[in-house]
């Protein structure tokens with residue numbers, strides 16, 4: 510329940526986009542109905558002029574509701590307006606002008622009213638489509654006495670286009686928003702927000718894949734555990750915020766020194782784990798030494814903060830479980846710390862061989 514409340518307390522991007530889209534649509538409809546009002550009045554079709562007065566009022570009220578962020582209410586008002594309007598126009602002019610197609614447009618837009626249960630919204634949509642079908646039964650024989658009846662095929666064509674546009678536009682936009690939401694969620698599930706490195710949970714999936722791939726291709730893997738030296742002292746001396754900035758800069762250095770195929774993870778507070786793919790021990794040692802030196806000589810936080818890191822390297826034979834490789838790298842890191850920090854230690858090949866037995 511707590512999660513639900515949290516979710517709905519966030520501003521919903523889809524709702525905001527919907528509100529913006531409906532505003533654009535509403536202004537366009539307001540302008541169109543204002544023109545039609547004048548047009549039908551000029552043509553002496555008083556019934557339709559009066560219907561358009563109602564439409565202008567409905568769209569104006571709807572725009573006001575949209576500005577008050579009452580999107581569902583506005584949407585329902587628009588649906589009623591379009592239904593009444595379509596029925597009146599078809600009853601007066603017949604079916605040749607294509608005003609009945611607006612029922613299709615709102616039948617799909619009503620599904621965007623998230624306050625309605627899906628079943629109810631679907632039933633309403635179906636009712637609108639049934640109304641569309643009924644209009645043909647009821648008004649197919651209405652005599653077309655309209656002043657500009659020769660333009661009926663063109664008006665029909667324009668109406669079909671106008672009816673299609675809101676659907677294409679709205680569904681296209683909502684598709685984009687939901688794609689970008691999905692991407693953001695995937696990012697949030699995979700990335701540590703402070704350091705921008707992979708988080709531990711997601712990294713395990715990547716590491717599993719790398720392991721399986723290495724077994725198939727007989728590539729070598731290295732696992733490196735890295736830990737900032739005396740990080741507690743940095744926090745205590747300069748404050749937690751500076752500590753966070755150090756973590757960000759260290760992570761950025763790690764990213765500069767890793768390749769696209771490598772896996773760089775924020776493993777714990779000030780602890781990082783790297784998996785170098787297709788990298789033998791000598792190359793791994795050279796690359797990690799270069800990273801260690803770069804960190805030790807970097808001016809952290811634009812000051813000369815004394816930041817160094819210790820590293821433990823283990824060659825990972827992919828036949829070994831990952832946790833064994835991590836243990837070997839962790840032991841090597843412990844050795845680096847014990848030998849005075851700011852250094853790189855590789856797990857002894859005997860230890861690796863022993864683990865393989």
Ligand SMILES: Nc1nc2c(ncn2[C@@H]2O[C@H](COP(=O)(O)OP(=O)(O)OP(=O)(O)O)[C@@H](O)[C@H]2O)c(=O)[nH]1
Pocket residue numbers: 703736737738739740741742744748749750751752753756777778779846850
């Ligand atoms: N600023 C900041 N500090 C953190 C974060 N996560 C963990 N820490 C701190 O990191 C420190 C880790 O300290 P220790 O595990 O004692 O190790 P250390 O001081 O780095 O000493 P050695 O590892 O022995 O060199 C603790 O004080 C934690 O509070 C974080 O996200 N931000």
